[in-house]
Structure formats: C-alpha cells, structure tokens
Amino acid sequence: MKILIIGGFLGSGKTTMITGIGKYCASLGNRICIIVNEIGEIGIDGDIISRYGLETKEITSGCICCSLKMSLRSAVRTIYDGFRPDILLIEPTGIAFPGAVKKEIELMNLPDDCIVLPLVTLFDGSRFKQIMKEIRHFASGQICDAEIIAVSKADLVDPVMIPVIRESLRQMNPKAEIVTVSAGNEQSMIDLLHLANVISSCVSEGRSSSGSVTPAEISSSASVTPVEISSSASVTPAVKIMPAADSGPSSENPDICYFSLAYGPERQENPEDPVFPGDEEAGLIVKDIMKRIRDRLVSFNPDFVGHVKLSFDTEDKTFCINLTSGDQEPVISVTDAGNRKPGFKVFAAVSGVRREDIETAVRESVRDGFENVFRNHFRKVFPDDRRD
Numbered sequence: 580m581k582i583l584i585i586g587g588f589l590g591s592g593k594t595t596m597i598t599g600i601g602k603y604c605a606s607l608g609n610r611i612c613i614i615v616n617e618i619g620e621i622g623i624d625g626d627i628i629s630r631y632g633l634e635t636k637e638i639t640s641g642c643i644c645c646s647l648k649m650s651l652r653s654a655v656r657t658i659y660d661g662f663r664p665d666i667l668l669i670e671p672t673g674i675a676f677p678g679a680v681k682k683e684i685e686l687m688n689l690p691d692d693c694i695v696l697p698l699v700t701l702f703d704g705s706r707f708k709q710i711m712k713e714i715r716h717f718a719s720g721q722i723c724d725a726e727i728i729a730v731s732k733a734d735l736v737d738p739v740m741i742p743v744i745r746e747s748l749r750q751m752n753p754k755a756e757i758v759t760v761s762a763g764n765e766q767s768m769i770d771l772l773h774l775a776n777v778i779s780s781c782v783s784e785g786r787s788s789s790g791s792v793t794p795a796e797i798s799s800s801a802s803v804t805p806v807e808i809s810s811s812a813s814v815t816p817a818v819k820i821m822p823a824a825d826s827g828p829s830s831e832n833p834d835i836c837y838f839s840l841a842y843g844p845e846r847q848e849n850p851e852d853p854v855f856p857g858d859e860e861a862g863l864i865v866k867d868i869m870k871r872i873r874d875r876l877v878s879f880n881p882d883f884v885g886h887v888k889l890s891f892d893t894e895d896k897t898f899c900i901n902l903t904s905g906d907q908e909p910v911i912s913v914t915d916a917g918n919r920k921p922g923f924k925v926f927a928a929v930s931g932v933r934r935e936d937i938e939t940a941v942r943e944s945v946r947d948g949f950e951n952v953f954r955n956h957f958r959k960v961f962p963d964d965r966r967d
Contacts, residue, residue, distance in 0.1 A: 580659055580663065580664055580665065580666070580667055580692065580693045580694070581665065581666045581667070581693075581694050581696055581776075581777060582655075582666075582667045582669065582684060582693060582694065582695045582696060583600075583666065583667070583668050583669070583696045583699065583775060583777055584669045584671065584677055584680055584681055584684070584695075584696075584698055584699065585597055585600075585668065585669070585670055585677075585699045585700075585701065586670075586671050586675065586676075586677025586680065586698070586699070586700045586701070586721060586725075587673065587677075587700050587701030587702060587703070587721065587731070588673050588674075588701075588702070588703065588710065588714070588717075588718060588721060588884075589673030589674065589835070589884075589885045589886035589903070589928055590673065590703060590706075590884070590885065590886035590901065590902075590903030590904075591673065591701040591702060591703040591731050591732075592701055592703065592731040592732060592760075592762065593670050593673070593701055594615075594670065595762050596701060596729075596731070596760070596768065597613060597615075597668050597670050599762070599765070599768050600668060600768065600772065600777070601613055601668060603765075603768065603769070603772075604665075604666055604772075604777070609664075609665040609666055610662070610663070610664040610665045610666075611664055611665070611666050611667075611668065612658050612662055612664040612666075612667050612668070613667075613668045613669075613670070614651070614654055614655070614658075614667070614668070614669045614670070615670045616651075616669075616670065616671050616672045616675065651680070651683060651684075652683070652687055655667070655684065655687060655689070656687070656689075659689065659690070659693065666777065669684075673885075673886060673928070674717075674835050674928065676720055676721055676724070677698055677700050677721060677724065677725065678698060678721075678723070678724025678725070679724075681695060681698045681724070696775050696776055696777060697726035697727050697774075697775050697776065698724060698725050698726045698727070699725070699726075699727045699728075699729060699771070699775055700721055700722055700724075700725035700727070700728055700729070701728075701729050701730075701731045701760075702718070702722065702728055702729070702730050702731065702744075702748060703731050703732055703903065704730040704731060704732055704733055704735070704736040704740070704741070704744050704759070705732040705735040705736055705907070706884055706903060706904050706907075707736070707740065707743075707744050707747075709882060709884045709904050709906070710884055711747070712882060713834075713882055713883070713884045713930045713931060714834060714835075714884060714930055717834070717835075718751075719751050722748060722751045722752050722755075723751060723752050724752075725752055725755045726754075726755055726756070727755060727756045727757075727758065727771070727774055727775055728748050728752065728755045728756070728757045728758075729757075729758050729759070729760045729771055730744055730745065730748070730757065730758070730759045730760070731760050731761070732761060732762070733759035733760060733761045733764075733767070734761040734762075734763055734764065735761075741759065745757050756774060758770065758771060758774065834930050834931060835885060835928055835929070835930055836928070836929070836932060836933060836934035836937055837926070837927060837928035837934070837937070838926075838927050838928075838934060838937045838938045838941050839924070839925065839926040839927070840924070840925050840926075840941055840942070840945065841922065841923065841924045841925075842922065842923045842924075842945075857893060857894075858893050858895055858896050861891045861893045861896065861898050862898055862911075862913070864891065864948055864949060865889045865891050865898045865899075865900045865911065866900065866909070866911065867948040867951060868889060868925070868944050868945055868947075868948035868949075869887065869889055869900050869902055869909045869944075870909075871940075871943070871944035871947055871948055872887055872902070872925075872927065872940055872941060872944040873887070873902055873905060873909070875939070875940035875943070875944060876905060876927075876929055876932055876936075876937070876940050877905040879931075879932045879933075879936050879940070880905070880929070880930070880931035880932050881905050881906075882904075882905065882931065883904065883905050883929040883930050883931055883932055884903065884904045884929065884930050885903065885904075885927070885928045885929030885930055886901065886902070886903055886926070886927075886928055886929075887901070887902040887903075887925075887926070887927040887928075887929065888900075888901055888924075888925065888926045888927075889901075889923075889924070889925045890923070890924045890925075891922075891923050891924075892920065892921055892922045892923070893921055894921060895915070896913055896914070896915065897913070897914050897915070898911065898912075898913055899911065899912050899913075899914075900912075923945075925941055925945060927940070927941050
C-alpha cells in the first residue's frame with residue numbers, strides 16, 4: 580500500500596488534486612482509499628470527493644497532526660487490514676503541518692509493504708502576495724518539510740510571477756522539488772504522480788497493450804470499491820443533516836479561526852409539502868450567501884486568506900461554492916446529488932478575524948440569504964432563527 584500525503588494551506592486545491600489523483604489511478608485498475616481531515620465537525624470535502632465515485636472517510640473535529648493522532652492511526656490500520664488498497668491518499672486539514680502527519684505515519688510500524696511516498700505540499704500561486712503578507716510564518720512551517728512543492732492554480736498566475744514564487748519557495752525549502760500544477764492541466768497532475776513515485780505502479784497495472792493509456796481508461800466515471808470502516812476506527816460519517824454548529828481557534832495557528840454550520844429540513848406535517856428550495860433557488864441562495872459572507876469578512880480584515888465553503892444539497896443537485904480570499908471571486912460547481920438528503924453546510928476558516936466575528940458573518944449571511952431568495956421557506960428551514 581502506497582501512502583501519499585497531500586498537504587497545503589486552506590483553499591490551495593487539495594480536494595481537487597486528491598479527487599483528480601483518485602479518479603486517474605482508479606481508472607488504471609488501482610484500489611483507492613482516501614482519508615480527509617477537517618477541523619470542524621461538519622465535513623464538506625468528503626462529500627465533494629464522494630460525488631465523483633470515490634470512497635472517502637472523514638476524520639473531523641480536530642487535526643490529525645496533533646489532537647487526532649490516534650484517530651489517524653486507527654483509520655490507517657483499519658484500512659490496511661480490511662481493504663488493502665493499492666494507494667491510500669491522505670488530505671490533512673489546511674491548518675495542519677503535513678510534515679508532522681508524515682512523521683506520525685512513519686512511527687506506526689506498518690508492515691513492510693506499506694510505503695510512505697514523498698510528502699507533497701500545495702502552495703496556491705494565485706494568493707502568493709496575500710499568503711506572504713498574512714501568514715508567512717505559518718506557510719513557511721508547512722513548506723519547510725515538503726519533499727515536493729506544487730505551485731497550484733498556476734493557470735491563474737501571471738507567468739511573470741511564476742519564477743518569483745518558485746524562488747521564494749526555494750528560499751524556504753532549498754531541498755524540495757518545485758513544480759507547477761493546475762486543475763485544467765491533467766498532464767501536470769500526471770507529472771506530479773511520476774515525481775512522487777505513485778504513477779509507476781498505476782501505469783504498470785493499467786496500461787493498454789500499446790503501452791499508452793487510452794482515453795477510455797481515464798473515464799470520469801471511474802469508481803472505487805467501497806470499504807467498510809468499523810466504529811472503532813473513530814471515523815465519522817461524511818453526511819450530517821441536522822442543526823449543528825462548531826467553532827473555535829486553530830491550535831496549530833492561533834491567527835486562523837473557524838466556524839461551521841449545518842442545517843436540514845424539519846419533519847413535515849404534510850409529507851407532500853416541500854420544505855427545502857429547488858435547484859433554481861439553491862443556486863441563487865449559495866451565490867447570495869457567499870457574497871454576504873465575503874463582504875462581512877472583508878469589513879473585519881480586507882486581506883484575509885483562508886477558505887469559505889458552502890454546500891447545498893437539493894433533491895437532484897449539489898451546489899458547492901468556494902472563496903479563498905477577500906479579493907477573489909467565488910467559484911461555484913454543480914454536480915448530481917447522488918441520492919443524498921436535502922441539506923445545507925457552510926465552513927469558514929480565515930486569517931485575522933475573530934471567531935465571534937466569523938460566526939456572526941456566517942449566521943447573519945445565511946439567515947439573510949435564505950430570507951432574501953426564498954422567503955416562503957425561511958421559517959421552516961431555520962426554525963431557531965425566527966424574527967419577531
């Protein structure tokens with residue numbers, strides 16, 4: 580079992596990269612398992628990855644490089660003993676130090692056929708100036724242990740800035756290999772897999788007779804065989820549909836605070852009476868709420884960096900929208916809901932804003948967004964936030 584850790588700061592593209600790697604390697608005949616670590620109790624990244632047919636298990640409510648070491652240890656052991664995947668992908672939370680996660684895995688005394696691959700850390704090139712201004716010391720801590728540094732979102736960076744970014748990263752970590760990757764360039768991901776020694780086994784098992792990989796072998800419908808994780812593994816389900824909130828400062832970086840929230844529909848008196856918006860309203864709601872959250876966070880810290888994620892499941896679709904800094908536009912995606920129950924989740928972790936202010940920004944934006952776009956459902960969706 581090859582173990583690949585892909586770290587990086589909040590919003591650097593870890594989930595996109597993990598999803599791409601999982602789909603590609605699964606399409607070549609490999610068994611894949613993914614562990615996603617999120618600091619809040621309400622997971623979103625695991626939901627996103629599972630939309631693409633990849634089996635994901637989440638470890639939430641803390642960080643696997645400190646407070647949840649035993650959960651990580653138990654999860655890795657259970658996955659190895661019960662599933663024996665060819666590749667185990669691990670996505671630490673964006674406020675973790677990936678080097679500490681790798682050291683923890685190396686201390687697990689795993690069997691000899693478990694190989695810990697070079698540590699990959701993503702650095703968001705599109706937020707280079709903001710990261711260097713807001714969290715330079717923390718970013719250096721993430722980068723210093725990396726064996727491969729991948730400058731992500733390279734397609735969004737002015738080509739003139741790429742050498743500047745590479746040189747800055749090289750000063751932080753002279754020993755690491757530095758490459759550039761982007762979501763729209765699959766070859767950059769494949770090159771990264773070669774560099775990290777992941778692709779060798781993938782290609783040997785999945786090549787066509789001509790020696791090259793055919794388009795059919797890289798189908799977006801590639802899936803992973805489900806793996807059953809026992810309750811003793813301390814892995815929480817990816818789906819939570821209930822009124823819930825979770826918040827706090829990050830123990831790894833006190834300058835980063837987070838808040839997460841989830842809502843689901845109340846029990847209806849009349850089963851035929853809809854209580855959640857449809858697809859058209861859901862798309863409007865996530866855009867409206869994200870704009871409100873961004874405006875409120877900018878009022879507290881115009882230069883914030885981090886990650887604000889909204890996920891909205893209707894009966895048919897899942898709407899996801901992401902924001903990673905105050906001066907960037909949110910990015911929205913729409914996928915099939917996959918028979919999930921209707922629900923709404925939001926997670927926000929940003930720099931230079933107090934936890935109380937993040938919570939206020941999220942709660943008020945969610946309330947106002949729903950009320951503005953879907954007034955008729957306001958009291959049913961948010962029974963605890965009724966106004967006089």
